[in-house]
Amino acid sequence: MTIPNIYNNTSHFDFPYSSKAMGVNYTKERTSITLWIPFAEQVVWRIYDNGLGGKLLKELLLTSHEDGTWSAEINKDLHGHYYTIQVKNHGKWLNEIPDIYAFSTGVNGQRGMIFDPEKTNPEQWKEDQYIHLSHYTDASIYELHVRDFTQHPESGVNNNGLFLGLAEENTHNAIGEKTGLNHLVDLGISHVHLLPISDYCKLDERTPQNGYNWGYDPLNFNTLEGSYSTNPFDGMSRIIEFKKLVQTLHKNHIGVVLDVVYNHTGLVEDAYFDQTIPGYYFRHNTDGQLSNASGCGNEFASEKPMARKYLIDSLKYWCKEYHIDGFRFDLMGIYDIETMNIIEEELRKINPAILLYGEGWTADRSPLDESHRAVKNNTQQLKNIACFSDDFRDTIKGNQFDVHSLGFISGKQYEEEHLKHIIVAGLPHPQIKESYLNNDLKYWADSPQQVINFFSCHDDYTIFDKLKLALDRKDYDTIDERICLGLAINILSQGIPFLHSGVELLRTKKGVQNSYKSPDFVNQIEWDKKNNEVVGICNYLKNLIRLRNEYPFIKCENKQEIQENIEFINNYIPGVVTFIIHNKKKRDKQTSKICISFNNTTKQHHIDVPSGNWKELSIDKYQILKSGSKTDIIVSRALSATIYLDL
Numbered sequence: 117m118t119i120p121n122i123y124n125n126t127s128h129f130d131f132p133y134s135s136k137a138m139g140v141n142y143t144k145e146r147t148s149i150t151l152w153i154p155f156a157e158q159v160v161w162r163i164y165d166n167g168l169g170g171k172l173l174k175e176l177l178l179t180s181h182e183d184g185t186w187s188a189e190i191n192k193d194l195h196g197h198y199y200t201i202q203v204k205n206h207g208k209w210l211n212e213i214p215d216i217y218a219f220s221t222g223v224n225g226q227r228g229m230i231f232d233p234e235k236t237n238p239e240q241w242k243e244d245q246y247i248h249l250s251h252y253t254d255a256s257i258y259e260l261h262v263r264d265f266t267q268h269p270e271s272g273v274n275n276n277g278l279f280l281g282l283a284e285e286n287t288h289n290a291i292g293e294k295t296g297l298n299h300l301v302d303l304g305i306s307h308v309h310l311l312p313i314s315d316y317c318k319l320d321e322r323t324p325q326n327g328y329n330w331g332y333d334p335l336n337f338n339t340l341e342g343s344y345s346t347n348p349f350d351g352m353s354r355i356i357e358f359k360k361l362v363q364t365l366h367k368n369h370i371g372v373v374l375d376v377v378y379n380h381t382g383l384v385e386d387a388y389f390d391q392t393i394p395g396y397y398f399r400h401n402t403d404g405q406l407s408n409a410s411g412c413g414n415e416f417a418s419e420k421p422m423a424r425k426y427l428i429d430s431l432k433y434w435c436k437e438y439h440i441d442g443f444r445f446d447l448m449g450i451y452d453i454e455t456m457n458i459i460e461e462e463l464r465k466i467n468p469a470i471l472l473y474g475e476g477w478t479a480d481r482s483p484l485d486e487s488h489r490a491v492k493n494n495t496q497q498l499k500n501i502a503c504f505s506d507d508f509r510d511t512i513k514g515n516q517f518d519v520h521s522l523g524f525i526s527g528k529q530y531e532e533e534h535l536k537h538i539i540v541a542g543l544p545h546p547q548i549k550e551s552y553l554n555n556d557l558k559y560w561a562d563s564p565q566q567v568i569n570f571f572s573c574h575d576d577y578t579i580f581d582k583l584k585l586a587l588d589r590k591d592y593d594t595i596d597e598r599i600c601l602g603l604a605i606n607i608l609s610q611g612i613p614f615l616h617s618g619v620e621l622l623r624t625k626k627g628v629q630n631s632y633k634s635p636d637f638v639n640q641i642e643w644d645k646k647n648n649e650v651v652g653i654c655n656y657l658k659n660l661i662r663l664r665n666e667y668p669f670i671k672c673e674n675k676q677e678i679q680e681n682i683e684f685i686n687n688y689i690p691g692v693v694t695f696i697i698h699n700k701k702k703r704d705k706q707t708s709k710i711c712i713s714f715n716n717t718t719k720q721h722h723i724d725v726p727s728g729n730w731k732e733l734s735i736d737k738y739q740i741l742k743s744g745s746k747t748d749i750i751v752s753r754a755l756s757a758t759i760y761l762d763l
């Protein structure tokens with residue numbers, strides 16, 4: 117069906133604005149609904165006894181108001197009922213849908229749910245607290261997909277693949293190694309970043325075992341995905357169970373970051389936004405067609421006042437109702453800068469420790485000029501919002517668009533200056549020769565607080581698979597060392613470390629590059645493979661995180677500190693970068709400086725360094741290897757990160 121496009125003929129300045137609270141408002145005595153649908157001819161509200169099928173109990177027309185809103189109320193306790201709305205526009209009835217604010221739905225997100233929010237709170241929910249975070253650089257972020265993490269039978273959890281599965285504590289695999297949440301707690305990460313957990317459309321919640329999706333096909337933005345709950349037919353289960361997960365993570369000192377995908381919708385013509393007010397919530401090209409910066413068929417018009425309000429209302433709702441600690445914006449380059457800065461301001465009022473970051477790019481061109489959008493090169497105009505560093509990713513593992521390309525950890529030569537550049541969060545540094553850097557490596561951030569360092573994530577091959585594709589077969593037995601070298605650079609560089617789940621478990625996706633709808637066989641974390649060898653890598657990562665936390669001076673707080681406290685060792689050895697971080701602010705009393713050497717060659721090298729009481733710290737064991745006297749030479753070990761403390 118072609119929908120008449122109001123936006124083509126009407127500037128968004130012609131739309132009225134309403135600051136009212138939207139959606140359904142429940143009390144025991146009455147339930148009201150308020151929706152912003154200017155220019156609608158009629159709006160019907162239908163109440164059902166079920167989320168799918170069942171009986172129609174009531175049907176009534178909403179009343180329109182001057183600010184473009186429509187409302188109605190029913191004086192009855194409607195807890196547990198489901199509803200739809202339907203809009204008449206240009207003489208045609210649009211689809212029957214939940215309203216765009218629906219706070220929960222029945223199975224597959226077809227009808228909204230009316231519920232008593234008080235009944236969704238687990239015991240002691242009111243005492244649950246956000247995770248404290250002084251600086252973004254104090255975070256260590258671990259990205260995971262709810263289902264992947266506990267779907268495998270060897271995860272040892274009872275609720276495989278569900279919110280409740282990730283909330284199970286003290287789980288183990290058959291040989292007694294920690295799995296699931298137990299594994300995360302052991303690593304000591306500060307935040308989990310969950311791939312989309314709001315309702316998405318391309319997995320049938322009635323038979324989730326027959327499909328799989330990452331969830332970048334959003335349907336109801338304020339509703340949780342039903343397939344992660346024990347009962348997708350009951351809109352209450354998903355809320356209660358997700359709150360239990362948040363509460364359990366918080367109890368274990370882990371913050372919760374949600375990957376949010378407001379930049380587009382999973383449905384295009386049938387998108388609930390367009391079935392409410394055709395055209396308003398999306399951008400269009402000059403020919404009136406939907407623009408497509410998301411690469412998925414449409415793009416959200418964050419700059420339009422009521423679209424902006426929708427976005428901010430939704431994020432505030434997640435933050436307040438679910439105690440969310442941070443958001444990761446998928447294709448943040450689609451959002452306008454002004455909206456992003458308002459989001460930051462509004463969310464920080466609710467949670468002063470909110471952690472915000474996103475992808476500073478788009479998948480295609482947008483009609484909104486790039487100068488207005490939150491792309492990586494405009495990071496300096498974003499307040500307290502970080503961007504992913506693709507410079508970091510490509511320097512570590514090679515160009516992501518070329519399977520066979522090499523990066524520092526796969527042994528690429530003459531990469532030292534690029535490595536130095538990412539060690540200092542891509543900021544200007546007196547010892548880095550700008551002329552040695554690729555032209556596209558611009559100085560895009562203004563502070564390490566704006567830089568997310570990562571070398572693998574859900575997109576693309578796992579690092580294990582990438583190394584298998586890029587390395588010669590004879591080098592396969594060095595993959596463990598190369599991943600550990602990547603982890604060390606990730607955790608010990610300036611900026612915010614971000615880890616893809618399973619990097620420490622040598623995760624393979626069986627060579628599948630884009631696994632967004634691949635079966636569990638490809639995507640799930642294979643906990644049976646957490647054996648002695650893999651536990652060594654897990655401990656290595658755990659000890660790196662511990663080092664970063666126990667010696668806070670490693671994390672410079674701003675550009676000036678990086679320029680003053682980080683000293684690169686000048687004697688050039690191909691494949692080796694050695695630097696010292698000075699503890700000038702005396703953030704801890706244990707040591708005056710740390711010396712770190714990253715070596716991608718298969719030989720060890722002796723490095724001249726400024727004289728000090730240098731003691732080597734074994735990361736594997738988190739032990740000082742031996743006591744020694746004052747020295748001005750250190751050993752940079754082959755294909756590894758070597759660390760010395762001046763004690």
Ligand code: CA
Nearest residue numbers: 315316317342
């Ligand atoms: Ca769904």
